[in-house]
Every structure is written in C-alpha cells, then in structure tokens.
Amino acid sequence: MKESFSLLEALSKTSTIDKVGVEERVARFQTRSIKNESKMQGLKMALGMIDLTTLEGKDTPGKVKQMCFKAAHLHDQYPDLPTVAAVCVYPSMVKIAKDSLKGHSIEIASVATAFPSGQSTLEIKIADTKFAVGQGATEIDMVISRGKFLQGEYNYVFDEIASIKEACGHARLKVILETGELVTLDNVRKASDLAILAGADFIKTSTGKIQPAATMQVTYVMLMAIKDYYDATGKMVGMKPAGGISTSKLALHNLVMVNEILGPKWLNKDWFRFGASSLANDILMQILKTQTGIYQSADYFTID
Amino acid sequence: MKKSHQDSSSLWNYSPAPESKSHISLKEKYGLYINGKWEKPISGKYFDSINPATEEILAQIAQANDKDVDKAVRAARFAYDSVWSKLSGSERAKYIYRIARLMQERARELAVIETLDGGKPIRESRDIDVPLACNHFFYYAGWADKLEYAFPTRKVESLGVAGQIIPWNFPLLMAAWKIAPALAAGNTVVLKPAETTSLTALKLAEIIHDAGLPPGVVNIVTGFGDTGAAIVNHPDVNKIAFTGSTAVGKLIQKAIATTSKKATLELGGKSANIIFEDAPIDQAVEGIVNGIFFNQGHVCCAGSRLFVQESIAEKVIKKLKQRIETLYVGDPLDKNTDIGAINSKEQLQTIEKYIQIGLNEGAEIYQPQCTLPKKGFFYPPTLFSNVAQSNRIVQEEIFGPVLTIQTFRTIDEVIQKANNTPYGLA
Numbered sequence: 183m184k185e186s187f188s189l190l191e192a193l194s195k196t197s198t199i200d201k202v203g204v205e206e207r208v209a210r211f212q213t214r215s216i217k218n219e220s221k222m223q224g225l226k227m228a229l230g231m232i233d234l235t236t237l238e239g240k241d242t243p244g245k246v247k248q249m250c251f252k253a254a255h256l257h258d259q260y261p262d263l264p265t266v267a268a269v270c271v272y273p274s275m276v277k278i279a280k281d282s283l284k285g286h287s288i289e290i291a292s293v294a295t296a297f298p299s300g301q302s303t304l305e306i307k308i309a310d311t312k313f314a315v316g317q318g319a320t321e322i323d324m325v326i327s328r329g330k331f332l333q334g335e336y337n338y339v340f341d342e343i344a345s346i347k348e349a350c351g352h353a354r355l356k357v358i359l360e361t362g363e364l365v366t367l368d369n370v371r372k373a374s375d376l377a378i379l380a381g382a383d384f385i386k387t388s389t390g391k392i393q394p395a396a397t398m399q400v401t402y403v404m405l406m407a408i409k410d411y412y413d414a415t416g417k418m419v420g421m422k423p424a425g426g427i428s429t430s431k432l433a434l435h436n437l438v439m440v441n442e443i444l445g446p447k448w449l450n451k452d453w454f455r456f457g458a459s460s461l462a463n464d465i466l467m468q469i470l471k472t473q474t475g476i477y478q479s480a481d482y483f484t485i486d
Numbered sequence: 487m488k489k490s491h492q493d494s495s496s497l498w499n500y501s502p503a504p505e506s507k508s509h510i511s512l513k514e515k516y517g518l519y520i521n522g523k524w525e526k527p528i529s530g531k532y533f534d535s536i537n538p539a540t541e542e543i544l545a546q547i548a549q550a551n552d553k554d555v556d557k558a559v560r561a562a563r564f565a566y567d568s569v570w571s572k573l574s575g576s577e578r579a580k581y582i583y584r585i586a587r588l589m590q591e592r593a594r595e596l597a598v599i600e601t602l603d604g605g606k607p608i609r610e611s612r613d614i615d616v617p618l619a620c621n622h623f624f625y626y627a628g629w630a631d632k633l634e635y636a637f638p639t640r641k642v643e644s645l646g647v648a649g650q651i652i653p654w655n656f657p658l659l660m661a662a663w664k665i666a667p668a669l670a671a672g673n674t675v676v677l678k679p680a681e682t683t684s685l686t687a688l689k690l691a692e693i694i695h696d697a698g699l700p701p702g703v704v705n706i707v708t709g710f711g712d713t714g715a716a717i718v719n720h721p722d723v724n725k726i727a728f729t730g731s732t733a734v735g736k737l738i739q740k741a742i743a744t745t746s747k748k749a750t751l752e753l754g755g756k757s758a759n760i761i762f763e764d765a766p767i768d769q770a771v772e773g774i775v776n777g778i779f780f781n782q783g784h785v786c787c788a789g790s791r792l793f794v795q796e797s798i799a800e801k802v803i804k805k806l807k808q809r810i811e812t813l814y815v816g817d818p819l820d821k822n823t824d825i826g827a828i829n830s831k832e833q834l835q836t837i838e839k840y841i842q843i844g845l846n847e848g849a850e851i852y853q854p855q856c857t858l859p860k861k862g863f864f865y866p867p868t869l870f871s872n873v874a875q876s877n878r879i880v881q882e883e884i885f886g887p888v889l890t891i892q893t894f895r896t897i898d899e900v901i902q903k904a905n906n907t908p909y910g911l912a
Contacts, residue, residue, distance in 0.1 A: 203769025206776075213609070215503035215822055406768050413804070442812045 189340055193375060199367040199403055208398045211439045221434070222472050228433040229256065229465050230264035231451045232458055233291055233422065236271060237298075237390065246275045250282035252486035257466045260473075266462065267451035268321060272297070273314035280318035291356070292319035295346060298360075298389035300325040304342060311349040322346070323356040323457075325389060326373065328363045336376055343380035356384035356422055356455075361400045362392035370400055374407035384420035390457065395425025401436060405443045418447070424457025430468040433461060504819045505608045510595045512685065515546045518554055518708065519691035521561035522701025528553040533710075535684055538605040539818050539827040539862040547684045550707040555676070555716035558705040562647040562674040563722055565702030570674050571644055575631030582630060582669055584697040586623030592693065593620065596686055600658055601818045603685040605827030605863070606781050608819050619662035626666035633671065644672030645748060646724035649717035652687075653730040654680035654829050655784040655885075661687045664727050665704060673725070675704045676717055680730075682830045684708045715741075723747060729786070732883075732909070752786065754883040755911035758904035759789040762897075763797045771805045774889070779813065779825055779867050783887040784833070786911055791880060792891045793900050799893045803871060806891075810867045811854045825887060828863040837865050837886035844870050844879040849890070875903055883909065 216224055234253045236245060246269075253266045268289035271279050276292045283290065292314035296302035302310075311322055324346050330338045347355050357377040361370050377385050385404055388395035401423045408419045421440070427433055433456060440448050448454050463483040471477050515532065517524040529551035534543045550558070570578070589596065593616045600611040633642040648668045652660035657679055668675050679687035691706045707713060711734070718726055718741050728738055729752040742749060759777050761770050777789025794802045818826030828834040845851060850872040858864040871891040873880050880890045894900040 197765070197767045200766040200769035203766065203772050207769070207772050213821060215501050217501035217503070220499065220501055 189337060189376075189379070192379060193336060193372055197371075199371055201367055201399070204367060204399050204402055208402050208439070211398070211442065212435050214435075214438045216434050216438065218472075222469065224434050224437055225430060225465050225469050225472070226264060227449065228430070228437060228456065229462060229469075230267060231454055232266040232456050232462055233268045233270045233424070234266045234462060235269070235390070235424075235457055235459050236275075237293060241272060241275055243275070243278045246271055246278045247282050248486040250279050250288075252462075252484060253288055254283060254286045256462060257470075257483065260466075260470065263466075263469075267455055270323060270457065273310060273317065273319070276314050276317035276319045289320045290318055291321035291323055292317070293323045293325075293358075293389075294319075295324040295342075297323070297325055297358075298391040300327050301329070304345060307342070308345060308349045311346050315349070315351055315353050319353055321354045321356060322350050323358055323386060325358045325360060326377065328360050331364065331369070331373060331376075336372075339373075340376055340380045343377055343382065347381040354383040354420075355381070356386045356420070357382040358386045358389055358424075359404075360389055360392055361387050361396075362394050367399065367403050370403045371407055374404045375411075378407060378411050378419050382419060384422050384455070386422040386424055386455075386457065388423075388425040388457075390425035390459075393426075396423030396427055396457075398432075398435060398439065402439060402443070405440065409443055412444070418453060420453040420455065421448070422455040422457055424455075427456055427458050428460045428464060430461075430465045433465065500814070500822045502817070503821045504817060505598055505601070505612070505821065507598055507602070507819070510598050510602075512545050512599065516548060516684070516688045516708070518548045518550055518558070519688065519695070519704075519706040520554070520558045520702075521565075521705065522695065522699075525554075525557070527551070528557070533681065535603060535682065537602050537862075538682070538829055538831075539602075539859070539864075541861055541863075544603060545685060547681075547688075547708045550678075550709040550713045550716070552712075552716040552720075554709075555707055555713060555720060558676045558707050559647055559649075559717075559720050559722050561702035562676050562705055565700055566644075566646055566674040569700045570669075570703050571646075571672055573672075575633060575670075575672075578669060578672060579627045579630035581697060581699050582623055582627035582666060585666075585694055585699070586620050586627060588693045588697055589616070589620045589623060589690070592689075593617070596658060596689060598819070599689060600683075600686050601826070604654060604657055604683045605818050605829050606784075607821075607823045607826040609821055609823070610781060610826075615656055615659045619659045622659075622662040623666045626670040629667070630670040630672075642671070646673060647722060648673045648675050648725045648727060649720065649723040650675060650677040650727045651714045651717060651730065652677065652679055652728075654683040655781060655786070657683035658686035658690065660729055661690055664729075665690075668727070669703070674702065676707060676723070677704065678707050678709065678714050678717060681708070681710045718742065721745075725749065728752070753909070753911060754885075755786045755788070755909045756791055756881065756883050756907050757787050757789050757911070758791045758793055758907075760793045760894075760900055760904060761795065761798070761802055763795045765798075767798065767802060767805065771802065771809050774806060775809055775813070778889045779810075779887050782825055782828055782865070784829055784885055788885075790884065790889060791904070791907075792889055793894050793904060794891060795900075796893045796895055799891075803869075803891060806869065807852055807854075810869070811856075813854065813856070813867055815856050815864060815866055816859055825867060828865050828886065831863055833885065834863040834865060837884060837888065840879055840882070840884045840886070840888065841868065844873075844877070844888075844890075847873075847877050847879065849873045849877060849879060875906060881907070 295307035527548040531549040
C-alpha cells in the first residue's frame, strides 16, 4: 500500500503538456541547418544508431540471416561506415540472428512480452523475456499493457515493467509505450515517467504496428521526461523513437532535438537509437550524394 | 556499455545558412518621397543608415527639416482635397489592394532589407514582419468600402492629413499599421520612419509609387526627432499617430493639447507573464522565451516581467536557464539565429545602463555562455532574479533581451503586482 501511494504521488507531480506549445517548439528544431561536414557526421552517427528491424509474421531464418548480413555490411563499397547498432527480431529468431552476427559487435535486440499487443499474463511475458535472453538477446524491447494504463492501473504497469527488468538480467530493457494508443501527450509523459521509475534502460515510442508512431512531438515529450529525471537523479535513460522515421532529414531533425534537449552525452548508440527498417538505405543514399554530389538510383543500395 | 563512441559535441555546430543579399537593390542615397517624386532635402543634409550587425553603412538618408515637412504636408493636403477624399471607398480599396500585392511580390527583398537595417533575425522578418505587413494592406483594402455599414446611424468621415511617426522595432509592419487604415478611411499621409530604420519605409514608397497611387496621398519624410516635431507642430495636420517611447508620447500630447488635432499614441510597456504551479512547465518556458527574446526584446508588449509561483520557482528558473543556453545569438541574416543584433548603439547603451542599475540594486544576474560577434551591437539573453516590485529594472521598460523574475504566493497578490505599473500597454 505504501509503495503504491508514493508512485501515484510521483506521477501526480508530472506536469501537464500543452500540445500547441510542443508543436511550436518542435518546428524550431526542423529549421536548424545541418550541412556539409556536420551533415556527414550526423548521417554516419544516425546510421550507427539504427536498430535494423524485422518483425513480421512471415519472418523466417532465411529472411533474418539476410538482414543480419546487411546489418554488418551496410555498403561495403564505401569505406569506414559504421554497422547498425543492433538487429531487432522476434524471440524465435534470436538464435538465428546471434549465429549470423558472430564476431560482430552488433547487439541482438528481441521484442518480448506478447509483442505487439501485450495482451497476455505476466507469467507468459516473463517466460517470453527469459526465453529471448536465454537464446542470446542482449537487449529486450518490451511493450507496456496499454489497456491497464488507460484504466488507470499504474501500479500494475509499474510492477510489470519491474518484473520484466528483473527477468532481463544483464540485457538492457527498452520499454515501448505505444504512444499511438496512449493518444494524448499528457499520457505519453505519464507513461514515460512510469517506465523510467520502474527501471527502463531505454524508453521507446512505438511497436511500428500502430499509427501514428514516432512523431517528433511524442519524442520531444519523452526526451523532456528523460531530461527531468536526469536533472533530478543524475541517471541517464536512453531514447528510441521507432516507426515512421524513414528519411535522413527526419533522422537529423531528431538528432538536433536530442542535442538541444539532452546534449552530446546522449548522441551515441548507448543512449539513442532509431527503430527502423528502411532508414538505413536513405541515409546511405544521402552519404553517397554528399560525397559525389549526385543521387544514385535506389537499386545501387541493397534491400535485405 | 557506458563509454561514448565518439566525441560528438563539436559536430553539432550548425552550418551558417545566411539569406542571400543578391536580390535586393539599395540606392546609395535616398531623398524624400513627396508628392509622388523623390526630392532632395531642402536642409541639404543626409545621414547614414547602418547595419547594426556589422556597423557597415547601407545608404545615406535625407534629413528633412521643417520646410521639407511643410512641403510634404502641403502635398498631402492638396492630394486630399483634389483626389483622395473624392474617391469612393471601392476605388481607394483598389489602390490599397495593389500595394499589398506588390509587397507580396517583393517580400524576400523587404525581409532581407528589414534584417540588414534593423538587426532582427531573418526568421522573424521573413515569417512575421513582412507577411503581416502585407496582410494589413489586404485587410484594410477590405474595409475601405464597408465603413459606412460598420457604424450604422453614424456618418463616417475622413479627417484629412494624418501625420504618422513610427518606431524602429517593426519598421515596415508599423508603416503598414499606420498607412493602410489611414488610406482606407480616406486620409492622406505624411509618415516619418525612425532614423535607424528608414530603408523599408523608403522601399514601401517605391512600391506605392509603382502602384500608381495619386501623388501626395502618401509622403515619406525621413529624419530625427526634430523632423517628427515638425510634423506634430504643423498647423495643417489633422491627426497624429505615434508609436514609440512614453517620454516622446507625453511631449506630443503636450504639443497638441491646445489644438484640434486628434491623436493615437502607442507607448511603452512592462508586461507580466504569470506562471502558476499547475502550468505545463516546459511549454510555459517556451512562452517566456518567445515573450521576452522575440526581436531582441524590442517589443512594446514584450513579456519583460515574469511572475512564478513560489512552489515551482526553482524548477522554472532552472529550466529557463537551461533553455537560454541553447539560443543562438549572432548574424541576423542566418536562419539559425534566434537573437539578432540590438537595433543601435544607443539602445545597446540603454540596455547596459539598466544592467548596471540591476547589479547595483543587488539583483542576481544570469547570462548563458555564448560568444557574441566581435563587430556590431549584440547583447546576450539575460535573466535577473531575486528582484522585487521596487527594483528599477522591474519598473522601467528596458526594451532589450532582459527578463526580471519575481515570485508570488497567491493569485490575488500576483494580479495586484502585475497591474501595479504605470504603463498602460498590455
């Protein structure tokens, strides 16, 4: 009883969010000019922050192996490119990914906890998580129970996150809020605070299955939650916008926002990720364009 | 896991993105626009208009004396009697509409000149000043033929010659604010822009000329305070419209007190922003920033006094400090710039004077770590906390990027304090 009281108290201190004000602030990030050298650095940085993702019912070992090869060999014709930060797959594909990426420093992320709906029991979610970690996942992307959250059962959601965190062991935990289902920015902020307090290593916007996903407004609100927590405790929490970020420009706008809100400490793959499947090729296209001055046809970049 | 993969701080210096100056045309020397012609000043004198961001001379501007003003008022009177007062509202509207369209077509040029001459960020002149100025002409074009319906049972009449004196903080926008309604109502105009920002008013004269407005309907005379005084004191002016300092406003009111001249005066302000404990704090901080640092704080209704409820004061001030660390102070022509140049050396000195007063009064100052350009007139965004209603920096309009922060406990207390200012504006 005592603990639940303090959680409610903590959440009630979360200030409300004014949507119009957020939109205006976010628009400013989009007019910052990133060119030439800064742009090249930003593009490479974004490339190295990608969680290359396949989360489909029709995923097979073949598909996952091919994507893993791409993750480690983004565009070998161009020297000194980073690899992506991680691959993100279903638990049943973790072992395939692990074997495919032997010898590489690419993290293996796995969704768990009855992804994407989260509509299952805690026991099954814990088992799901432990299975993924046992198969070799180094990062777990869990979903919160949005239904419970919208019912106001914050303690349930808190305990669930804390239990999954425990089940993760050494694997880092990313907590997906599925902001498209939370609808309001006030809810996004509240869920961010809740996830952070419950022990999230990262907070993540979306599963990619629901629209809208990682809008800049939502990411902004989550970054502010991370900032307030850091200012209060000195502890860093990572951020992962996922879903809907498919262009270099949008990726750079996101990095500008991270830099202006959280600062350069967050500008690396330990603390910031993009969850995306098609972003990598757009960035590669921009990198080659920046280098040669000419856009190359999409067929010069591999699809895996 | 926790190590940083690369030192990224240096990578995020935004690239300069200056707006091009190639499409603007400025003459070396500008005369007075009187009776549809460019006239040399009878005074024979010219003064320099400089770019406050670089201190470079942009053009020479004619300095009108009372004879020049008399010539302009006579031209305006003749145009009023012979043409403008005889035109129907719908005919006047056509001219005003045409001015609006020509301004739109030259919006980029006007925006760049406004920024060069006045020091405001291009983002603001491009997105706010110039589009709004165009919109004012469009709006009043719509009014011209509807005035008699707007005030049923009353007869709407023009006054005659309007003498208009405008400030340097929104030069083109203020000119539009003054000229467009005067024309719509059937008056003719003698307008004097501020001495530091004459150029867009002179470009507007070119546009008005191109629009084929009958000669003498709008006259632009440039110069200093004595030129303005000559307009105010001219016996054949029917109305004075003034936006500027409270001190000059009082002088004008005194000067016309014994005449039948009408006046509108828009003077100084020391507006309050009030933040209660249940506010969305991050967005409130944005509101505070926009309120005081927009146009370097050169805004008569700038939110220059901040009241924060004591329960959240520490949090708000901390967030505000962090936020102003991310503001870019620099080249006004660069689209990344948040805070441009202070309009003139005199205004910079005024700001510095008030900073000293604040420090002497024991107020706590906070300025971000930002490097200012070596040339030109720049001042960093500044917060003063630990101040009371009795501090001079709280009472007097500074007209710069300087915010004073007071705390309060109850709603009654803060409303009383917010209203406890001699300024009538905002």
